[in-house]
Amino acid sequence: MTDTANASQPAAASGTFAIGGDLPVARLGFGTMRLPTGTLHGPARDPEDGIAVLRRAVELGVNHIDTASFYRRGGVVANELVRRALAPYPDGLVIATKVGPVLGPDGTPGPQAAPGQLRGLVEENLRELGLDHLDLVYLRVGGRNAPGGESVAERFAVLAKLREEGLIRHLGVSNVDAAQLAEARVINPVAAVQNAFHVHAAADSGVLAECTRSGTAFVPFFPLGGGLDPLDTTRLEKAAARHGATVQQIALAALLAASPVMLPIPGTGSLAHLEENVGAGALQLTPEDIASLAR
Numbered sequence: 001m002t003d004t005a006n007a008s009q010p011a012a013a014s015g016t017f018a019i020g021g022d023l024p025v026a027r028l029g030f031g032t033m034r035l036p037t038g039t040l041h042g043p044a045r046d047p048e049d050g051i052a053v054l055r056r057a058v059e060l061g062v063n064h065i066d067t068a069s070f071y072r073r074g075g076v077v078a079n080e081l082v083r084r085a086l087a088p089y090p091d092g093l094v095i096a097t098k099v100g101p102v103l104g105p106d107g108t109p110g111p112q113a114a115p116g117q118l119r120g121l122v123e124e125n126l127r128e129l130g131l132d133h134l135d136l137v138y139l140r141v142g143g144r145n146a147p148g149g150e151s152v153a154e155r156f157a158v159l160a161k162l163r164e165e166g167l168i169r170h171l172g173v174s175n176v177d178a179a180q181l182a183e184a185r186v187i188n189p190v191a192a193v194q195n196a197f198h199v200h201a202a203a204d205s206g207v208l209a210e211c212t213r214s215g216t217a218f219v220p221f222f223p224l225g226g227g228l229d230p231l232d233t234t235r236l237e238k239a240a241a242r243h244g245a246t247v248q249q250i251a252l253a254a255l256l257a258a259s260p261v262m263l264p265i266p267g268t269g270s271l272a273h274l275e276e277n278v279g280a281g282a283l284q285l286t287p288e289d290i291a292s293l294a295r
């Protein structure tokens with residue numbers, strides 16, 4: 001890629017990683033959860049804004065988009081925005097989705113799907129995205145609780161069967177502990193793990209270490225503290241001032257620096273925040289920066 005292409009596609013500055021060994025992506029990706037609504041119980045956002053953000057993300061060189069059929073609010077459905085914004089999909093775009101929860105009557109994710117419901121959920125993603133196969137499907141385990149405590153084997157085996165049938169290229173697991181990751185791997189290779197993780201909420205460092213060791217993509221959700229555990233911005237400010245960057249950019253750069261398998265997918269419904277987040281890929285943190293972020 002030329003320098004000119006890099007300047008117009010800044011996501012490339014974050015480096016690349018091949019998911020499952022054969023799906024190369026810029027390490028800074030994008031999550032669609034914030035497109036239908038900005039907050040857990042907030043109103044629906046304007047779908048045209050979501051479409052503009054998705055198109056701009058791809059213009060900026062983002063080619064790893066994380067989505068789910070259960071990202072929806074008041075008729076605004078993330079998967080449908082992805083399709084409307086980006087289909088026919090450009091070569092090299094990797095769309096990852098996840099199945100696990102079943103939607104409740106109010107449209108919010110409810111209890112976990114039974115194994116027999118997973119095929120229908122995969123087919124729903126195929127329909128909404130307008131695809132004949134899915135690049136990466138995570139089994140999203142558990143509710144809003146911390147990972148652990150339940151077997152993933154029966155459900156992961158169903159997804160492995162759908163993979164054998166050609167509906168899915170690679171499988172991942174989400175919201176899992178080390179034991180659940182090991183259990184899944186016995187059934188089918190795990191190309192990616194997606195767990196809650198950010199620079200100040202690195203409770204999951206054991207799973208990250210295992211992903212780094214094995215070359216498995218580690219996709220941190222809530223990388224900007226969008227969930228229940230906010231960023232400690234005071235610990236990011238010094239590095240932000242040194243780089244003329246925002247604290248959110250430092251939080252993303254710190255994730256990229258933590259492991260070559262780290263693929264952050266910050267979510268936003270704002271074009272300005274998108275540009276800022278993608279810009280974090282070019283920041284090179286120094287050991288002094290990293291030390292200043294430590295607890």
Ligand SMILES: NC(=O)c1ccc[n+]([C@@H]2O[C@H](COP(=O)([O-])OP(=O)(O)OC[C@H]3O[C@@H](n4cnc5c(N)ncnc54)[C@H](OP(=O)(O)O)[C@@H]3O)[C@@H](O)[C@H]2O)c1
Nearest residue numbers: 031032033066221222223224225226248266267268269273
């Ligand atoms: N596997 C799972 O269980 C799971 C769970 C949750 C999320 N996810 C995935 O992970 C992705 C990332 O998580 P997330 O979107 O929930 O949280 P996040 O990326 O940590 O944070 C998103 C929040 O930060 C704001 N924001 C984004 N960029 C910003 C910036 N530069 N400056 C200031 N505020 C900024 C957004 O508001 P604005 O929209 O107003 O910018 C939004 O409120 C999701 O989109 C989804 O794809 C997966």
